[in-house]
Amino acid sequence: MNWEQLLSLRRKGDTNKRIRKEQDETRLGFDVDYDRIIFSAAFRSLQDKTQVIPLSKTDFVHTRLTHSLEVSVVGRSLGRLAGKRILERHPHLKEVHGYMFNDFGAIVGAAALAHDIGNPPFGHSGEKAIGEYFKNGKGQEFKSQLTDKEYQDILDFEGNANGFKLLTQDRKGVSGGLRLSYATLGAFMKYPKESLPKRPTNHISDKKFGFFQSERNAFSGVANDLGLIQTRDGDDISFSRHPLTFLVEAADDICYTIIDFEDGINLGLISEDYALEYLIKLVKDSINTKKYNTLAYKEDRISYLRALAINTLIQDAVSVFMDHEEKILNGTFDVSLMDKSKYGAQVKDIISLSVEKVYKAQEVIEKEIAGYKIIADILEVYTDALVQKKENKASNYHNLVLQTLPEFYRRTDVSLYEILLNTCCFVASLSDSSAVHIHNKISGKQL
Incomplete structure (x- = not known):
């Protein structure tokens, strides 16, 4: 894969190529993507969708909306930092085509903003509940009337696939949904495969699926335009990930790891004593002990540690991304960036504690x-x-x-x-x- 093609400004319905050097610098096409997502009805509904605690009456507990905004901020930082280093490594992208490091931040930020836009109510249990109705409920009567892939689409109803549908589906008088740039759609496509075959490999992109049968052609069109590597053909199609998808995924991983942990502490489900104990290896090089000791309130202490921990993980994720750029571009990097993080053990410990104390509360x-x-x-x-x-x-x-x-x-x-x-x-x-x-x-x- 090559960066020029991957950074496509094209939108569905375009008849001419959009040239980066011809963009209005006051409102780039990638910035338009962000605006269209944030003003969409589907995005607004996230304000009352579960992140961890369903129907929580506590103001400081995150919803899908606040989570998505925070993931977008982290994604923007990841994109800008990685973009700066990519342009240093591939100077023709700037000198010939006019791409700037902020473009990478805008693409990752917009895709990260939309990453949960297709998720059902009640968190991930909502996806399972839809599938359960068709697997063991009255909905199983429809199985014989559908193809295997059609039935699998609803049996394993997937928020990522629904998100792609929301962003791209035609409505009467509205062609192409939000008409986002192909670069942003590509970065959004976390699992570029159909619902079948299920988990054909251990590659991270085969973990789930990213489009329903109804969007098969639209998905292929975006993937082919971006030059994503096709990994299967014939009846079963799948593609390699857009490289910037790894940064979108890292932004989500960083936020839910640290912020769900923070929510658990603020709710009293996790003792504050665990905060410094579990985060110390993430913050030891950046913490100002004197400042920390002056913070009188628990929320302020946790907030300070959270900010330092997120920054540490951002810097580390960008380093992993750049260290493996060649593999990412040829489609052979098969795990998440956080799986290669030097802080992987600490992250796993934090997630395990959150599972025990928060997710299973x-x-x-x-x-x-x-x-x-x-x-x-x-x-x-x-x-x-x-x-x-x-x-x-x-x-x-x-x-x-x-x-x-x-x-x-x-x-x-x-x-x-x-x-x-x-x-x-x-x-x-x-x-x-x-x-x-x-x-x-x-x-x-x-x-």
Whole structure:
């Protein structure tokens, strides 16, 4: 892969190539990507979606929105630092084509901003709940009517694939979704493969999947334009990652490792004593002990340690990226940047403690259980109404139910696969509170 092609400013529908030197420096195309994402309805819904603690009433606990903003900030720093070193190593990118180190920061920042845009309510349990409905719930009756890949799309419903769909899908009068640059879409594509075959290799990009069958052609178009290396062909297509995807992933890894740990301490689920003990190797070269000892409040002490730890991991991730740039460009770098971090042991210890004390906390488990029931019930009501409508068997009740769906999701003049997938995507679009509200309505608990 080559950087000039990977930094494509092209958008869907373009007839002419966009030249970097011809860009308006006051508002670059990559900056436009960030703006379009942040003003989108899908992004706004993240303000009430679970990061770790579902339906938390505590102001300082992160939602998907605050998490995404923080990942974007970290991603922007990673991109700028890496971009500066890439331009030093490949000076023609600047001298001939006009690329600047801020371009890399803008691409990674925008992709990082969107990285959770397709996630369902109730955190990662929301993805599992959708799949569970089709695996063991009433939805399994549709298996025989779908292809293997179509069924796998909903069985392993994936927030990353839904995110790509949201960013690129055509709507009536709107072609290409948000029409982001291909560089940003490429950096966003964390798992550039179909839902089948599942985990064909141990390569990090094969861990999950990144597009539904409905976006197969759109995905291939972006990947081919960027010059991503095709790793399978024929009936099963997949590609190597865009190199900047590794920085987007690192930004997410850094934030959830350190900030979920911080949330756990602020919630009282993790003792503050663990903070310095677990972070000391990350901050020992940068901590100002005198300043730390003057901080009277726990939140300020934790915030200070968090900032230092994140900065340490940013610097380390960029070093790993540059050390392995050649492998990353030829598609043979097969793990995350954090897996190669010299602080890998400390990161694993922090994540293990967060899993034990935060992710498995009673409050989290109880609300995830409720999320399974809520999502299954909503899926059952809407899939039944849509399928009955498609088969001209809809009752008055079914027609009333359909009136509560946004118009975009009411279509029945499409395949069964598209109806089921669109219903899953509707459920995924709901905030935690909206899902609870709809469930109360359809259950007759609220008028």
